[in-house]
Structure formats: structure tokens, C-alpha cells
Amino acid sequence: MQNNLFIYNSLSKKKEAFKPIHPPFVGIYVCGPTVYSDTHLGHSRPAITFDLLFRYLTHLGYKVRYVRNITDVGHLENETLGEGEDRIEKKARQEQIEPMEVVQKYVNAYHKNMEQLNTLSPSIEPRAAGHIIEQIELIKTLIKSGYGYESNGSVYFDILKYNEKYRYGKLSGRVLDELMSNTRNIEGQEEKRNSFDFALWKKASPEHLMRWPSPWSVGFPGWHLECSAMSIKYLGEEFDIHGGGIDLQFPHHECEIAQSTAALGKESVHYWMHNNMITINGQKMARSIGNFITLDQLFSGDHPALQQAYSPMTIRFFILQAHYRSTIDFSNEALQAAEKGFQKLMKAIESLKKLKPSDSSTIDVIKLKEKCYEALDDDLNSPIVLSHLFEGVRFINSVLDGSEKIDASGLESLKTLFNTFVFEILGLKDESAGIGDEKLTGELMKIIIDLRQTAKNRKEFEVSDKIRKELNNLGITIKDRKDGTPEWEKAPL
């Protein structure tokens, strides 16, 4: 199996040819959400970025195992203090429910939103709390090899020791000496040999709800550990691609690298990929900053910053219009532009179905297809793919207008091209279909349009304009075509 795909590797800071370890198999691990509140716009970025990667690799013929975890334990409010409260537990106390009820609630919400965005389900979606045993085993290995040490019932990772043999900080460009001089002295660190050591296992305080027995204490695993344990379990000691948000690079992914490398004695991940952030007013959108808009709010328009509701495919299109390693700035203007652009694309695909072939062709479909592949192969450059597809859109509309021509085989190729890239790979879908009572509406519209046509033929424009205006009030637009058969369309609700 061959590919021309180049992927930007965060570790080498270069675009590298993608060579899977065991073709035709490809293993991908992506950091999923910590499920303690609603999914917001920022979460859709990695979901869509790695959905695109998953879809493209699958399209190329690879058998992809896509693992995306759910963090449901161990993610503390404040890691440095060592006394931060578990996010899930805090929410559980606030809402007076079980921690696992919090998890269930927000996992369900996350899944619903992911489905709305038309992202494919991962092959495996493991949860940290379901892999306590694997994590404990990994800690044992780390203690045995001297990289983990126990302290008062908790276990920490010894970064200084690790750095003797390996280089801590190589992903994020940190230098340990600088970390040492920069780290703030905060109380509550007495258990650690060094302030930058991170927890592998934490002893639970008496009031802590989420707790499991271990050789060291009744407690819970550290946040970074789950990804190492679960990626090893499902993808093997070495696997192809690890993805996640750029904000996870340090310390999360750095710690993951340290743990896995220390435990396995070798590099685990071949390609690190990081998606950039969605910004709002130029600043990162994040739960901690409080400037986020949830996906449900976007879909309903129910948020003070929103001028209107935006459909899931508008959001998906919006995100695909930027390259995944660039920031993308949220605004109503930008989303409205995305909405219009997306609708234009969908309309052209509808028109494509109706095109009549000519004897000759004025378009090179093969070249267009090649350009689309080239763009994807260049580190998943979806904005460029879209720009090529819009070339196709202009062509389709011109054929409809009579200024361009396409032959039968070209037409088939063009249909396949749009189907492949727009729906299969970019993962967009037509949202206008499937509104109830469609058939009846169609019949009714036929009658109304017929009446209006009669009025027009009699030059009773007052009547015909009234019909059009009343329909407009219902969100229905009449479009008189040159050949005298009017079209109508309903704005999406």
C-alpha cells in the first residue's frame, strides 16, 4: 500500500512522509475530553481534524484503528498544588449526584454533539476509570525501573532521573534547567523530590469519592498516565499517530512521552499531531477562561454572543476552511460567511445531479482530482481542497448557464469527485434533506407555483408578487429560471 501523505510531526517540527509501522494497519490515538461539562466549540476542532485524518487514511485503503479516550477520573483542578479537586467529583458534589452520573451525562452529550458534527465513531473509546488495573501495572513497571517513587502513599515520576538518560521536554522545547529555575515554589509539594515531578498515583483524602485500592494506597491514578496505559493496551508499544490539542503539548504529552519511554525503553509514538485553538476576540476559547460557547448553544442560537443559530455542518465547514495548525477566529461574520459558502457548495452538488452531458468537455476533471489529493497529502490542507472544489462549483454553475460543457464520462467523474471529497473525506453532509411531510409540501408548492405562473402569464404581477412575498415570509424563496420552470427552496430552520 502506498501513499503520498506528508504529516507535520510536532516532535521534529517538520513535514514528514507518512510511513505506517505495519501497513495496511494504522494506529491513531487522540486525547478526548474530560467529561465534566458540555462540549464547546473548541472541542470540535480536534474531533473534526482527526475525523478528517481517519476518513482520509481509510479512503486511502488503510485499516485504521482510531482510539479516542474519555477522561473520567484523575483530572485535577490544580495539578501543581497537588491538592486540587477532581473535576468530575467537584461537579458531582455541585449537582448532588454520583461522579459516574456526571460522566454518563456528559459522555452522552459529547456523543450526541459528535454525531451532529458528522464525525465517525472511534474504533475504541476507552475510559480511564475502566483501566485502573492497567495503570497500576504501568506504575509498578516504572517503580521497578527506578523512574517512579513512592511517597506517603502516592507515587511520582522522577523527572531528574529520567532526564539523565532521555531528554525531558523534547516535544515542547523545554529545557529542564529552565524549568527548575522557573518553577514557582508552592506549598503542598513536600511529597515530591522536585516540584516538576508529576503524579502517577495519588492517595485519596478521606472525603475523596473516586478511589481504588492499589499497592501504595487507596487512591486514584494521575491524569497523564491513562493515555500511556491505554495507548499501549490497544495500539501496542509503538504506534503511528498521536493527536490532540496544542494546549496539551505541555505538560500532558511531554509527561506521556516520559512515562512511555521510561516504561518501554523506547519511543512509542511515531508522529505527533497537534491541532491549534479556536479563538474568540483573538483569545483562546476555553472552559477555564469562561469565554466558550457550547455546541448546543451554537446549534440553537441561544447565547448572547450569537446573532443566529448555526447548523452543525456550518460549524464543520467553518473549521475545515482553516488549516488545522492555524488558529481560527470565531465571529458571527465568519460563521455567516461559512454558512453561505457551505450552502453554495451543497446547491452546486444538487445542480450537478441535473446536468446534461454534451459531446465535448471544457473541464479537466482528472486534473481537479489530482489537485484535491495533492492538497490533502500536504498535511491535510482542507482549505485548499475546498478552494479546488469551489472551482468545480463555478464550473457546474457555468454548465447550467450554458457557458461551459461537460461530456458524459467527465460528468460521471465529477459526480464521483464531489461525492468522494465533500461527503466521504471532508465528512460534510446535506442538511436540507429529510424535513418531514416533504412530499406533500412538494405537491402543494407545485400548485402554488402553477397559480403564480398563470397570473404571470396574464401579466397580473400584483398577484404573482403577492404569492412570492407571502411565501418569502414563510422562508420559501421562488427562483424564476430562464426556461420558465421556477424553482423553490426553503431556508433551513
Added chain:
RNA sequence: GGUCGGUUAACCGAGUGGCUAGGUAGCGGUCUGCAAAACCGUUUACGGCGGUUCGAAUCCGCCACCGACCUCCA
């Protein structure tokens, strides 16, 4: 303060040495009874100052501004 990244036209956003990305908005036109759609044409660009080069948005230096990470974050 340290490390890293960014600054492209009204907005979003591609592009890395010579060849107008694209979407949205604006303007003019074609079509149309009007309108919408579509098509054609088109305006406002590469943060500032230097340097390298025949040629720089693209490479180098300095400056300004913005941001990310250094706590948790997708």
C-alpha cells in the same frame, strides 16, 4: 520573566523567492416585468524599518503589536 508561534485586503482564511488561493461582504455588468439565484468583471493586501537578491508577502536582522505554553484546558 522564559520558551514558542503569529501579524495577509471589510471579515474568515490559503500561500514561502517571480505565476490574482478560496469563501463571505461591497461595487459594476449579463440575465429578468421585478426579485432571487447564477455567471462575467472589479475595489481595498501582505505590521514597521533596514538588509540579501535581477526580483521578497515569502529569506535575514531589528522594532512594534497580538497570542499560546510555563496551573487546568481540545
